[in-house]
Amino acid sequence: MTDEPTHRVEHDGAVATVTLDRPDALNAQTRASRRALIRDLRALSADSAVRCVVLTGAGRAFCAGQDLREPDALENVDAVIRETYVPIVESLVGMPKPVIAAINGAAAGAGLSFALACDLRYMAEEAVLMLAFSNIGLVPDAGGTWLLPRIIGYSRAFELAATARRVGAAEALELGLVGRVLPRDEVLPAAQALAAELAARPTLALAWTKRLLRSAEHGSLADQMELEAQLQAAAVLTHDHAEGVAAFLEKREARFEGR
Numbered sequence: 001m002t003d004e005p006t007h008r009v010e011h012d013g014a015v016a017t018v019t020l021d022r023p024d025a026l027n028a029q030t031r032a033s034r035r036a037l038i039r040d041l042r043a044l045s046a047d048s049a050v051r052c053v054v055l056t057g058a059g060r061a062f063c064a065g066q067d068l069r070e071p072d073a074l075e076n077v078d079a080v081i082r083e084t085y086v087p088i089v090e091s092l093v094g095m096p097k098p099v100i101a102a103i104n105g106a107a108a109g110a111g112l113s114f115a116l117a118c119d120l121r122y123m124a125e126e127a128v129l130m131l132a133f134s135n136i137g138l139v140p141d142a143g144g145t146w147l148l149p150r151i152i153g154y155s156r157a158f159e160l161a162a163t164a165r166r167v168g169a170a171e172a173l174e175l176g177l178v179g180r181v182l183p184r185d186e187v188l189p190a191a192q193a194l195a196a197e198l199a200a201r202p203t204l205a206l207a208w209t210k211r212l213l214r215s216a217e218h219g220s221l222a223d224q225m226e227l228e229a230q231l232q233a234a235a236v237l238t239h240d241h242a243e244g245v246a247a248f249l250e251k252r253e254a255r256f257e258g259r
């Protein structure tokens with residue numbers, strides 16, 4: 001195990017960019033790197049000064065998933081998944097602010113799952129997405145089997161999982177897997193520009209919108225409308241609601257503060 005940092009967190013105003021940073025291993029993840037990532041994702045989640053997060057990779061890949069060279073990677077794998085993969089995916093999905101994946105290069109295995117757990121994805125023209133698991137006789141994990149069919153449907157998800165083929169940017173865009181395709185050196189700046197825009201939006205309302213849209217994936221219409229009512233009751237009490245209405249009536253831009 002190395003003590004070298006395996007990711008970086010950089011702040012620019014209310015935007016935090018998390019860069020997976022093991023470029024020589026295509027940002028593949030070890031237990032130690034995942035533990036460090038969990039710690040920092042939780043800190044970003046709790047930091048009200050951070051109002052949007054961007055996740056990207058250093059070098060030519062986004063993330064190649066599990067580091068297949070890690071000794072004993074598959075020992076007690078169910079516990080390892082519960083303790084190190086699940087909290088990352090839960091942190092991304094449950095982050096009370098938008099999370100944008102800037103997919104600068106290959107996203108494979110659990111690395112693709114991390115990108116799928118984000119709210120939005122921008123992708124480099126040169127990048128590929130790959131459910132690599134079946135190539136090594138494994139099943140998709142890190143939430144991939146829950147997240148992917150919700151984005152592209154069961155049959156397409158099964159085909160990508162069963163074949164483990166590389167999905168290029170044009171196909172990913174057509175499938176709705178990513179929202180935008182850009183040249184590699186423009187992906188991160190574009191994601192950060194969108195992040196700055198979203199960070200200036202009413203953060204609590206966006207957090208509750210995330211919660212509602214996720215909840216909609218398994219609840220009934222009645223349950224969903226009840227949760228909408230509860231969260232709207234909280235939203236109307238926020239400073240940002242009052243500011244949004246005042247700005248509308250005064251015909252000016254709203255200055256949302258995320259509270």
Ligand code: T3D
Nearest residue numbers: 026028064065066067068069073074106108109110132133
């Ligand atoms: O273990 C558990 O806890 C269970 C959980 C599992 C979760 C998972 O994520 S399982 C899936 C693991 N990931 C993979 O199977 C992906 C393997 N990698 C690839 O398929 C390809 O490398 C990529 C599609 C990511 C990129 O392809 P390409 O052609 O751009 O690069 P390459 O030539 O295949 O790889 C470049 C180097 O990175 C190469 O090393 P070398 O020959 O230059 O010394 C390759 O071995 C290394 N590399 C790529 N992926 C990994 C890796 N080394 C370790 N672990 C990797 N995942």
